[in-house]
Amino acid sequence: xxxxxxxxxxxxxxxxxxxxxxxxxxxxxxxxxxxxxxxxxxxxxxxxxxxxxxxxxxxxxxxxxxxxxxxxxxxxxxxxxxxxxxxxxxxxxxxxxxxxxxxxxxxxxxxxxxxxxxxxxxxxxxxxxxxxxxxxxxxxxxxxxxxxxxxxxxxxxxxxxxxxxxxxxxxxxxxxxxxxxxxxxxxxxxxxxxxxxxxxxxxxxxxxxxxxxxxxxxxxxxxxxxxxxxxxxxxxxxxxxxxxxxxxxxxxxxxxxxxxxxxxxxxxxxxxxxxxxxxxxxxxxxxxxxxxxxxxxxxxxxxxxxxxxxxxxxxxxxxxxxxxxxxxxxxxxxxxxxxxxxxxxxxxxxxxxxxxxxxxxxxxxxxxxxxxxxxxxxxxxxxxxxxxxxxxxxxxxxxxxxxxxxxxxxxx
Amino acid sequence: xxxxxxxxxxxxxxxxxxxxxxxxxxxxxxxxxxxxxxxxxxxxxxxxxxxxxxxxxxxxxxxxxxxxxxxxxxxxxxxxxxxxxxxxxxxxxxxxxxxxxxxxxxxxxxxxxxxxxxxxxxxxxxxxxxxxxxxxxxxxxxxxxxxxxxxxxxxxxxxxxxxxxxxxxxxxxxxxxxxxxxxxxxxxxxxxxxxxxxxxxxxxxxxxxxxxxxxxxxxxxxxxxxxxxxxxxxxxxxxxxxxxxxxxxxxxxxxxxxxxxxxxxxxxxxxxxxx
Amino acid sequence: xxxxxxxxxxxxxxxxxxxxxxxxxxxxxxxxxxxxxxxxxxxxxxxxxxxxxxxxxxxxxxxxxxxxxxxxxxxxxxxxxxxxxxxxxxxxxxxxxxxxxxxxxxxxxxxxxxxxxxxxxxxxxxxxxxxxxxxxxxxxxxxxxxxxxxxxxxxxxxxxxxxxxxxxxxxxxxxxxxxxxxxxxxxxxxxxxxxxxxxxxxxxxxxxxxxxxxxxxxxxxxxxxxxxxxxxxxxxxxxxxxxxxxxxxxxxxxxxxxxxxxxxxxxxxxxxxxx
Numbered sequence: 001x002x003x004x005x006x007x008x009x010x011x012x013x014x015x016x017x018x019x020x021x022x023x024x025x026x027x028x029x030x031x032x033x034x035x036x037x038x039x040x041x042x043x044x045x046x047x048x049x050x051x052x053x054x055x056x057x058x059x060x061x062x063x064x065x066x067x068x069x070x071x072x073x074x075x076x077x078x079x080x081x082x083x084x085x086x087x088x089x090x091x092x093x094x095x096x097x098x099x100x101x102x103x104x105x106x107x108x109x110x111x112x113x114x115x116x117x118x119x120x121x122x123x124x125x126x127x128x129x130x131x132x133x134x135x136x137x138x139x140x141x142x143x144x145x146x147x148x149x150x151x152x153x154x155x156x157x158x159x160x161x162x163x164x165x166x167x168x169x170x171x172x173x174x175x176x177x178x179x180x181x182x183x184x185x186x187x188x189x190x191x192x193x194x195x196x197x198x199x200x201x202x203x204x205x206x207x208x209x210x211x212x213x214x215x216x217x218x219x220x221x222x223x224x225x226x227x228x229x230x231x232x233x234x235x236x237x238x239x240x241x242x243x244x245x246x247x248x249x250x251x252x253x254x255x256x257x258x259x260x261x262x263x264x265x266x267x268x269x270x271x272x273x274x275x276x277x278x279x280x281x282x283x284x285x286x287x288x289x290x291x292x293x294x295x296x297x298x299x300x301x302x303x304x305x306x307x308x309x310x311x312x313x314x315x316x317x318x319x320x321x322x323x324x325x326x327x328x329x330x331x332x333x334x335x336x337x338x339x340x341x342x343x344x345x346x347x348x349x350x351x352x353x354x355x356x357x358x359x360x361x362x363x364x365x366x367x368x369x370x371x372x373x374x375x376x377x378x379x380x381x382x383x384x385x386x387x388x389x390x391x392x393x394x395x396x397x398x399x400x401x402x403x404x405x406x407x408x409x410x411x412x
Numbered sequence: 413x414x415x416x417x418x419x420x421x422x423x424x425x426x427x428x429x430x431x432x433x434x435x436x437x438x439x440x441x442x443x444x445x446x447x448x449x450x451x452x453x454x455x456x457x458x459x460x461x462x463x464x465x466x467x468x469x470x471x472x473x474x475x476x477x478x479x480x481x482x483x484x485x486x487x488x489x490x491x492x493x494x495x496x497x498x499x500x501x502x503x504x505x506x507x508x509x510x511x512x513x514x515x516x517x518x519x520x521x522x523x524x525x526x527x528x529x530x531x532x533x534x535x536x537x538x539x540x541x542x543x544x545x546x547x548x549x550x551x552x553x554x555x556x557x558x559x560x561x562x563x564x565x566x567x568x569x570x571x572x573x574x575x576x577x578x579x580x581x582x583x584x585x586x587x588x589x590x591x592x593x594x595x596x597x598x599x600x601x602x603x604x605x606x607x608x609x610x611x612x613x614x615x616x617x618x619x620x621x622x623x624x625x626x627x628x629x630x631x632x633x634x635x636x637x638x639x640x641x642x643x644x645x646x647x648x649x650x651x652x653x654x655x656x657x658x659x660x661x662x663x664x665x666x667x668x669x670x671x672x673x674x675x676x677x678x679x680x681x682x683x684x685x686x687x
Numbered sequence: 688x689x690x691x692x693x694x695x696x697x698x699x700x701x702x703x704x705x706x707x708x709x710x711x712x713x714x715x716x717x718x719x720x721x722x723x724x725x726x727x728x729x730x731x732x733x734x735x736x737x738x739x740x741x742x743x744x745x746x747x748x749x750x751x752x753x754x755x756x757x758x759x760x761x762x763x764x765x766x767x768x769x770x771x772x773x774x775x776x777x778x779x780x781x782x783x784x785x786x787x788x789x790x791x792x793x794x795x796x797x798x799x800x801x802x803x804x805x806x807x808x809x810x811x812x813x814x815x816x817x818x819x820x821x822x823x824x825x826x827x828x829x830x831x832x833x834x835x836x837x838x839x840x841x842x843x844x845x846x847x848x849x850x851x852x853x854x855x856x857x858x859x860x861x862x863x864x865x866x867x868x869x870x871x872x873x874x875x876x877x878x879x880x881x882x883x884x885x886x887x888x889x890x891x892x893x894x895x896x897x898x899x900x901x902x903x904x905x906x907x908x909x910x911x912x913x914x915x916x917x918x919x920x921x922x923x924x925x926x927x928x929x930x931x932x933x934x935x936x937x938x939x940x941x942x943x944x945x946x947x948x949x950x951x952x953x954x955x956x957x958x959x960x961x962x
Contacts, residue, residue, distance in 0.1 A: 035902060040916040047734065047919070074901040077915055080650045088652055090806055090818045091900050183549040189635050190650075229552040230634020237917035242533025242720060244551065257917070261720075286815055368651055375638045375646070376470050380554040388476040391483050421861040426769025426782070428762050429832070433785045436829045440800030441788070443807055492699050495692035507696065509937050514703055516933045518890055520910045521926045525706035528713075528721050535709055538722040566703065624793035627892070631914070641795050648799060648897065658803065661796045668793060 031068045034292050037082060037093040039279065040075040040234050041257070042150075044305075044312035051308035057299050061292075069292065077233045078190040087111060092286050094293040100278045101192065103146050104358035113283045114143035119294040122301035123147060125321045130278065146280035147297050150315035152252045152343070153276045153353060154193065155269045159184075159262075162246040173201035173270045175247055177220070182227040186239060186248035189231035191371035192356055193275070194221060197249050200273050200354075207357040211366070218370045226379050240265060251277075252342055253315030259336050267342065273352035278318070316343040444665075447658030460659035467643060467660065471667070474639040477554070478622040481561035482569075485618045486611065488562070489569035493610075496570070497577040511574075515567045520627060526563055527551060527631045552634030560632040561622040568617040576610030577603075612675055620668055640664050707930060714923035735921040735928075744909035748889055751820065751905060755827035756884040762828070763835030764877055768865065770836070771843035786833040794830075798897035801826045805898060818900040826898045827891065831884030838883060842876035843869070 036054070046052025054071040061069035076082040079102040085091045087109070098106065106112050117123050130148045156175055158168055162184060167175055176185055176197060188194040198217035199206045209217070229245050237254065239245040241261035255267045281297045283290060299305060303321040307328050310317040314335065322328055323344060332339040359367065451457045496507050514522060528534055530550050541547055550556050584606065588598045604611075622628075626641035638646075640660065647657030709721075717726035735741055770782050789797050801822070809817030846869065854864040870877070892907035899908060906929070913922045 037901065040912075045738075047738070072902045074904075075912065075916070076901070078650065084648070084650055084652050085901060088806055088817075089810060089815065090802075091902070092816045183552060225636065228634075228636065229549060230636055232635055234916040235914075239531075239533075242531065242722065244532030244534070244537075244549075288815075368653070373466070375643070376467055378469060378473055378637055380473060380476075380637065384476055384480065384554055384558075388479055391479055421865070422769045422772045425765040425865075426773070429766030429769075430782075432762060432829070432832070433782075436801070436804070436825060437785055437788050440797075440804040443803040444796070444800045447803055488699065491695060495696050498689075498692060499696075505941065507700075509941055510700055510704075512937055513930075513934055514707070516886065516890070516937065517707070517930055518892065518907050518910065520892055520907055520914065521710070521929065522706065524910075524914050525710040525926070529706045529709050531721070534721045535723075563703070563706075566699075620791075620793050624795045626795070627911070641793075644795055644799060645896075648802065654803065657799065661799050665792060665796050669791070672791060 031070050032289055032292055033070045033072050034095070034289055034296055035091075035093045036071060036073045036296065037086070037091075037096045038073065038075055039097060040077055041237070041254075042075070042097070042279075042313055042315075043073070044308040050312050051305070053300070053305055053308060056305065057296060060299060061295070065295070067292075071296075079192070080190055086284055089286075092288060093284055094287040094289050095281055095296050096284055097149050097279050097281050099356070100280070101356035101358050103280060103282055106282070106284075107145050108358060111285055112145045113285050113287065113290065114145055115147065115283065115297070116294060117144055119291070120147060120298045120301065122298050122319075125301060125303070125319045127318050127320050127323070130318045146282045147301065148278050148280045148318035149300065150253065150310070150313065151276070151278040151318055152316050153269060154196070154249055154274050155252050155255065155267050155342075157240060157248050157250055157255050157258065157265055157267050159240070159243060159246040159264050160266050161243075161264045168266065168268070171268045171271045173197060173249075173272055176249060177201070177224055177227075178247075179227055181247055183229045184246035185224070185228045186236055186245045187221075187224065187228045187231050188249065189233050191367055193249075194231070194374075195367065195370070196275050196356065198224075200270065200275070203272055206275070206354055207359070214367065214370060218374060221374050222377055225374065225377060231375075251315070253313055256314035256332075256335050256339055256342070269351045271351055273354060276353040276355050278355070314339070314343075444658045444662055447655050448662045451655060460655045461663070463656065464659055464663060470638055470640055470643055471663075473637065474623050474641075475667075477558055477561065477637075477639065478619055481558050481565065481622045482615055482619045484558075484562050485566050485569040486615065489566055489614065490573055490611070493570045493574035493577055496574055511567050511570060515571070519564055522564055523560055523628050523631050526560060530556070530632075551632060552636055554633070554637060556632040557629050557637050557639075560628040561618075561625065564625075564628060565618040565622055568621075569614040572613040572617065573607060573610040576607040580606055615675065616672065619671065623668065624664065710923050711927045711930065714920065714927040716920070719920050731920040731924040734919070735924045738921060740904075741906075741909060741921075741925050744904045744906045747820070747903055748905040748907075751823050751827055752885050752888040755824050755831055755888050756881055758824070758828045759831035759835050759884045760877060760881045763832050763880060764839050764870075764873070766832070767836045767839040767843055767873075767876075768869070771840060786836050788833075789830045790833045790837075794891075794893035795897075797830060798826070798894040801829070801894065802897040816900065818898060820900075820903050822898045822900075823895055823903065823905075826894050827888045830891070830894060831887060834883045834887065835877075835880035838880040839873055839876040842873035846872050 044050045044053045046055065054073050057071055058069050061067045076085070079098050082096065082098055083102060083106070086093065086096060086106075103112070126148055130151070156173070158175065160168070163175070163181065167178060167180070175181075176187070178185075188197065195214070195217050196206050198220040199209055199213070201220070202213070202216060204213045204217070229239075232239065236245075236248055236250055237258055240248055240250075240258045243262065243264070252267070252269075255265065259265050259267075281300065283293045283297075287293055300309070301319060303319070303325070306317055306319050306322045307325055310322050310328060311331050314332070317323060329340055332343070336342070448460055449456055449458070451459060496504065496511075499507065530536055532547070532549055532551065537547065537550075580603065584602055585598055588602045589595075593601065623639070624641045625639065626645045629635075629637050629639045629642055644657050644660050644664070647653045647660065712724065713721055714731055715727050715729070716724050717728040717730070719731075766782070766786075770779055773779055802818075805822045806817045850868050850872070851864055854868045855861070859867065889905075890907065891905075892911060895905055895908055896911065899905070904912065910922065910925070913919070
């Protein structure tokens, strides 16, 4: 017995001995770790023969800078969850890639460092429309806080085999409220985008809506809750590709990814107007390797890397070098004949767009309360409560009968 | 002299654990209390607890779901444990391994695979459509969440009941049969009371995790059914509203303690009856 | 009747295992969707190993499980020792009650409370990174401790007290007595505590979900993140590997268990002396 125990402990120690050096072998040499926090599915990761961008950056550092760098890459699924991690101080990152309104919020809360643009030579290739006065998230001073990574718009994705042509032809947000498609509709699982769909549908201003307009939007969403299949973020890929849901609002680039797996999908930008967003790379105030982070941002803007990312994610790139690249345009057209049109062309300019702006703290907590109210609302069937009541009654009867029996027995 | 040194050693031996449990068991609960009764500026308030009234629907729904799941688990699990205890020694060993295996496989894998099986584009619906049935959406309904709970936690109900059934002295059953009980009477009057400890621990092991789950409702409920677990998770992972989250956790903890206390009372009663 | 009970067992286990088999089957599916099986491939397995993320997660899981289970076993054994030998009834009761807290509390409350502790203490002390591998090891040790104590304490109770008296009388110091007499006697308890905490720690998702840094993924966290995004079929390959590993381990443990039907050594030891 003792032998067995000791051999078991020995095995455990052996595992520890094997795995611990693996964990610490990097710390023997001077390895700098760069912590990158990005959206899921938002970088070329080397699967299916694509370029592994993070590995390429490590190589680049070793070859060009002579540094030993280890990129620690992790992902989030909404701006809000990223904000929760970064602002609570439970995690420290060197490069984060939030969206416009979140960048504005983080600047106002002094969570971001201004970027030293002279260290990012590739910044010159960023399209002029993302620079200077056109950019609302650079902060009030002349400091630049972010370098655009990808941009795009939200549109409605639908499955042509389920949604009738007539309904789709309306090109409206109303499709997401159509009772015919009960349990086939997916809604965003984050407050800003979900309320966005309702506000755009009513023609309200997503940034300046009044209290009544927000509450109208909430009521619309509550009404929609009865017919949606679920509130999801990136789970949407599988649900739309496999055909388990038929209508969803999501980002244009992701539509192309889904289309690749299911060519019955189609896409439009709702005529009432929609959201345009820019996701940009920023460096948090408490970052530990500021210079290396700049190097990383510059690397991401390098033409070949940016093309690899653009061809992996199918999002619209803000880099002129990418947009004008013939090979890239061709690849995208192979994915979907209208891909360039959807991302950069007329189609994206045919509807009014509006970006989300940061809301005041009072407004944010108001929206948060409305979102909680929507989430708490549940349309469970009365049968559940009836069953539950029956069970409770049975339990009660059991307890009472036991008590009575006991009493009778005690009387004897 | 020897005795004193011995008690000294005993005290020192327990010290690390005392310190550890004070730091990492008691202190965290105090932190929950602190957060539940303070606002953002750190001043004392009942606001968080009072604001929970808006979550009453969530609490009721979670209770209803887990109550139904527990009952169904018991109704399926008891006969299963009974049938298993009737099999031969050899078969029993194999069945035990088969029962333990799902318990060891991560809940995430099992929940996700259930979802993959039942999803609209999954195997079951494809087969149904091929056989000419209507397409029916199952994921994202209340039934799916309850089914997920039953599927995930059924082994936790069967195992303790099975153990208490195998420990049961067969002579009791023979005696009750000899004394003129029919099998049903034997079941209700002899076996159920004698296996009560197993039932109680099975019920606890199903009820507590199913009332606090969030992965099952996320995947199988499609995010439309927010249970207490989902609400807590959202307060901590998506919005930085620790104070509300702490208040909900506190209330849930108290709720569970009360249910456990009631259940223990129930089992005590029964032991008296047995004696 | 016998047929009926066999049939019932079969049906329930078939339902229990259907999703698991689907995962295993479709991890070999060439087309990469769940609706139909179109051809055999090992592509997803090679994709899994090429990715490397899963291997890093496995390594993290092992580091955390080994360290936390060793910590918990050592500390828990000493704690059980001091609880078993203490003459102070009040001390015994409190210790047992405290060690029950993490077992009775739902995982989510334990996770949330530990997270509040770590984030709170870090902000008081001014640390930048409040969560990391150490917070995970601490959390895992904490929820493992009660299980170790639970499996060791009864062994102390069963032990023959005369043995200790004899050892002390024969000139052993209390420390010597502990290591030479008591540890060998309670070894089965220690071992089962160690195994239990090792597996619990490998399996834990909920608590890790709250106390982990997003960079440090254990296997369950890795699976959780995978299922929250565009699920690649390499995830099914990973799940299959995990399921097969667990199955082999369970079978091995069972075979080992059925072999040692002879008298356990501890009994021989104590039995010999007390006679």
